[in-house]
Amino acid sequence: MIQYLDLKQVNAPYEQKLREAISAVIDSGWYLFGKEVEQWSRDWKFYVGTKYCVPVSNGLDALRLVLEAWIELGVMKTGDEVIVPANTYIASILAVSDAGLMPVFVEPDPETFLLTADGVRRAIGPKTKAILPVHLYGQTCEMEEIMEVARENKLKVLEDAAQSHGSVLKMKDGSVKKSGSLGDAGAFSFYPGKNLGALGDAGAVCTDNKSLAITVSQLANYGSSRKYVHIFKGDNCRMDEMQAACLRVKLDDLDRINRRRKAIAGRYLREIRNPEITLPVCRTDSVWHIFPVLCAKRDALQEHLRTHGVMTQIHYPIPPHHQAAYRELQELRLPVTEKIACEELSLPCNQCMSEDEVTHVIQTVNQF
Ligand SMILES: *Cc1c(COP(=O)(O)O)cnc(C)c1O
Numbered sequence: 001m002i003q004y005l006d007l008k009q010v011n012a013p014y015e016q017k018l019r020e021a022i023s024a025v026i027d028s029g030w031y032l033f034g035k036e037v038e039q040w041s042r043d044w045k046f047y048v049g050t051k052y053c054v055p056v057s058n059g060l061d062a063l064r065l066v067l068e069a070w071i072e073l074g075v076m077k078t079g080d081e082v083i084v085p086a087n088t089y090i091a092s093i094l095a096v097s098d099a100g101l102m103p104v105f106v107e108p109d110p111e112t113f114l115l116t117a118d119g120v121r122r123a124i125g126p127k128t129k130a131i132l133p134v135h136l137y138g139q140t141c142e143m144e145e146i147m148e149v150a151r152e153n154k155l156k157v158l159e160d161a162a163q164s165h166g167s168v169l170k171m172k173d174g175s176v177k178k179s180g181s182l183g184d185a186g187a188f189s190f191y192p193g194k195n196l197g198a199l200g201d202a203g204a205v206c207t208d209n210k211s212l213a214i215t216v217s218q219l220a221n222y223g224s225s226r227k228y229v230h231i232f233k234g235d236n237c238r239m240d241e242m243q244a245a246c247l248r249v250k251l252d253d254l255d256r257i258n259r260r261r262k263a264i265a266g267r268y269l270r271e272i273r274n275p276e277i278t279l280p281v282c283r284t285d286s287v288w289h290i291f292p293v294l295c296a297k298r299d300a301l302q303e304h305l306r307t308h309g310v311m312t313q314i315h316y317p318i319p320p321h322h323q324a325a326y327r328e329l330q331e332l333r334l335p336v337t338e339k340i341a342c343e344e345l346s347l348p349c350n351q352c353m354s355e356d357e358v359t360h361v362i363q364t365v366n367q368f
Contacts, residue, residue, distance in 0.1 A: 001309045001311065002309055002310045002311060002348055002353065002357050002360065002361065003311050003348065003352075004311040004312060004313050004346070004348050005193055005348065005350055005352075006352060007192050007193065007197070009352045010197070010350070010351070010352060011199070013253070014249050014250055014253070017249045018199070018246055018249055021036075021245035021246060021248065021249050022242055022245060022246070024245065025241045025242050025245050028241070030241065031240055031241050031242070032238055032240055032241060033238075034241045036241040036242075036244035036245040036248065037055050037238075037239050037240070037241055037244040039244070039248060040055055040239070040244035040245075040247055040248055041053045041054070041055050041204075043248060043251055044188075044204055044206070044247075044251070045206060047166075047178070047251065047254075048178050048180045048181050048186065048188075048206045049177060049178050049181040050180070050181045050186070050206040050207055050208050051207070051208045051210070051213075052206065052207050052208065052209070052210065052212075052213035053204055053205070053206050053213075054204065054205040054213055054216045054217045054220065055202070055203075055204050055238075055239035055244060056202075056203045056204060056205060056216075056220050056237045056238065056239055057201055057202065057203060057220070057236075057237040057238060057239060058189060058191065058201040058202065058203045058237075059091060059160075059162040059187060059188060059189020059190075059191060059203040060091040060094060060095055060098075060189075060203075061203055061220070061235075061237040062187035062188060062189065062203035062204060062205045063091065063092065063095030063132070063158065063160060063187040064094075064095040064098050064099050065205060065216045065219050065220055065235075065237060066158050066185045066187060066205055066207075066212070066216060067082070067095060067096065067099035067101060067130070067158065068099050068219055069212055069215035069216045069219055070129075070130070070156060070212070071099065071100070071101075072215055072219070072232055073211060073212070073215055075129070075156060076101065076129035076130065076156070078100040078101070079100065079101070079102060079127070080101055080102065080127050080128070080129040080130075081101065081102045081103075081104045081125060081127045081128045081129065082096045082101045082102065082103055082104065082128075082129065082130045082131070082132050082158075083104050083106055083115075083120050083123050083124070083128060083130070083131045083132065083155075084096060084103045084104065084105060084106065084115075084132045084134075085105075085106055085108055085114065085115035085119075085132075085133070085134050085136065086105035086106060086107055086108065086319060086320070086321060086332075086334045086336075086337040087107075087108040087113055087114075087136065087319065087336070087337045087340050087341075088134045088136055088160070088320065089134075089136075089162070089315075089316060090316075090320050090323065090325070091160075091162070091189075092132060092134050092160045092320075093320040093326070094325075095132075095160075095187075096132065097326075101129075101130075102127070103320075104123050104125070104128065105123075105320075105321055105329070105332060105334060105337075106119040106120060106122075106123045107119060107334055107335075107336040107337060108136075108336055108337065108340070110336050110339075111280075111281035112139060112280065112281050112282065112283060113136060113137065113280065113292065113340055114133075114134070114135075114136055114139060114141050114142075115131075115133045115134065115141055115146070116141075116142060116145075116146075117142055117145035117146045117148065117149050120146055120149050120150075121149050124149075124153055124155070128153070128155060129155060129156065130155055130156040130157065130158060131146060131149075131150055131155055131156070131157045131158070131183075132157075132158050132159075132160060133146055133157065133159055133160065133183070134159075134160040134162075134163075135159065135160065135161050135163060135164035135167055135179045136163060136290075137163060137280065137286065137288070137289055137290040137291070137292050137315070138163050138164050138167055138195065138261075138286045138287040138288045138289035138290065139164070139167065139280075139282055139284060139285070139286035140164060140167045140168065140169045140179045140182075140284040140285050140286070141159075141284070142283070142284065143159075143169055143179075143182040143183065144169070144171060144172060146183075147182065147183065150183075156183075156184045156185075157182075157183035157184050157185075158183060158184065158185050158186075158187065159179060159180055159182060159183040159185070159186040159187065160187055161179045161180035161186045161187060161188050161206075162187065162188060162189035162191075162194065162203075163194065163195070163289035163290065164179040164180070164195075164286075164287055164289065165179075165180075165188065165194065165195045165196045165254060165258075165287065165289075166178065166179075166195065166196075166254055166255060166258045166287050167179045167258075167284075167285050167286060167287045168285045169182055169284055169285065170284075170285070180206045181206060181208075184207065184209060184212070185205055185206065185207040185209070185212060186205070186206040186207070187203065187204075187205055187206075188203055188204045188205075188206065189202075189203050190202035190203060190204070190243070190247055194289065195254065195257060195258060195261070195287055195289050196247065196250060196251065196254050196257075197250070198243040198246050198247050199242070199243065199246045200242070200243055201243070202239050202243040202244070202247060203239070204239075215232075218231060218232060218234060219232055219234045219235060219237070220234065220235065220236075220237040220238055221234060221236070221237075221238060222234045222235070222236060223235075256351075257350075257351045258287040258288075260350075260351040261287060261288040261289075261349055261350060261351065262286070262287070262288060264288070264291075264349050264350075264353060264358050265286065265288040265291050265349055267358055267362065268291055268347060268349070268358075268361075268362065269282075271362045271366075272293070272362055272365050272366060273366060274365060274366050274368060276295055276296070276297065276301070276368060277293050277294070277295050277301070277365065277368070278293060278294040278295070278343075279293055280292050280293070288349050290315050290346045290349070291346060291347045291348075291349035292315060292340075292344050292345070292346055293344070293345055293346075293347060293365075294339075294340065294343040294344060294345075295343055295345060295368075296343055298314075298342065298343050298344070298345050300368075301345055301365075301368050302314075302345055304364070304367075304368050305347075305361075305364055305365070305368075308360075308364045308367075309360070309364075310347075310348065310360070310361050310364055311348065312345050312346055312347060312348065313345075313346045314344055314345060314346065315344060315346050316341060316344075317341060318341060319334065319337045319338060319340075319341045321334060321337070322338075322341075347361055347365070348361060
């Protein structure tokens with residue numbers, strides 16, 4: 001049986017180092033605001049290429065805290081609009097509504113499944129204050145074009161980089177930048193199943209803007225940066241020492257993991273040939289957190305793969321605008337997003353797979 005993703009297998013290569021790191025935290029007697037989180041913040045901002053990194057509790061909080069910080073800083077106010085891709089995980093949308101802002105849905109490119117600059121441009125209205133591009137499935141959005149639209153319209157850009165740790169963008173001037181460093185701020189999740197996953201919940205905000213970084217770190221700690229002095233009605237969204245210690249162990253291997261995912265995805269793109277199946281188009285760079293294919297007979301394809309020992313997943317079966325949580329948006333018609341929700345199937349694509357397993361997935365898909 002080829003599992004979609006087996007987290008025990010994912011973490012097995014680091015088991016000894018993880019146990020040592022956790023033991024060291026236990027022995028230190030210091031579980032929050034310690035040297036592990038401090039060092040992690042340095043490691044991650046260096047990896048991403050931003051001036052600041054604020055470690056936080058999870059990816060949703062990372063997104064939400066940036067939006068709340070912009071409200072505290074007077075950049076936007078309750079009820080303002082944020083442009084979001086309609087095709088995304090619910091957390092991207094929850095961050096906007098949790099912060100008291102209005103999500104404005106934009107259809108994705110039908111080939112890459114991502115938010116585009118053209119889509120953003122058409123959605124801008126008088127109350128629009130920010131854009132929230134999601135590097136969905138691990139593929140970097142066309143950020144240079146999106147940033148241009150943002151600058152023309154004086155909008156902030158918050159990248160949802162929860163699925164794109166290490167994905168890059170080759171800029172027109174020849175330089176290369178990582179996702180999470182391309183907008184005004186980038187939000188990361190280190191949920192255990194992400195390309196870089198903790199052993200529990202964790203997240204981070206990356207930015208070059210000092211006042212934003214300070215405000216996010218205050219909001220994440222009861223609105224305070226001095227004990228018992230509270231500037232904002234903040235929250236408790238801190239990363240703990242254990243998670244930071246585990247992430248530091250695993251960071252060294254992230255580039256290798258991403259290369260392996262790219263090699264598997266490269267074989268899928270070259271070797272899957274089946275008129276029933278539409279492969280994703282990658283125009284920038286992807287670290288393939290998810291390898292999505294579209295198939296009109298998706299459920300039959302999933303069943304065929306399962307009976308041949310290949311486990312798959314669906315990302316995501318119900319789009320945000322069809323969720324009961326957003327019943328006020330149920331009248332929206334977003335056919336591209338709805339088609340993706342009906343037809344998407346995610347093939348296993350991770351560093352635990354052997355070359356034979358990849359071959360088996362390809363053959364089984366081609367037989368369908
Ligand atoms: C995982 C994920 C999040 C949320 O991260 P959590 O750490 O689970 O809160 C946000 N956006 C996207 C696109 C994600 O995949």
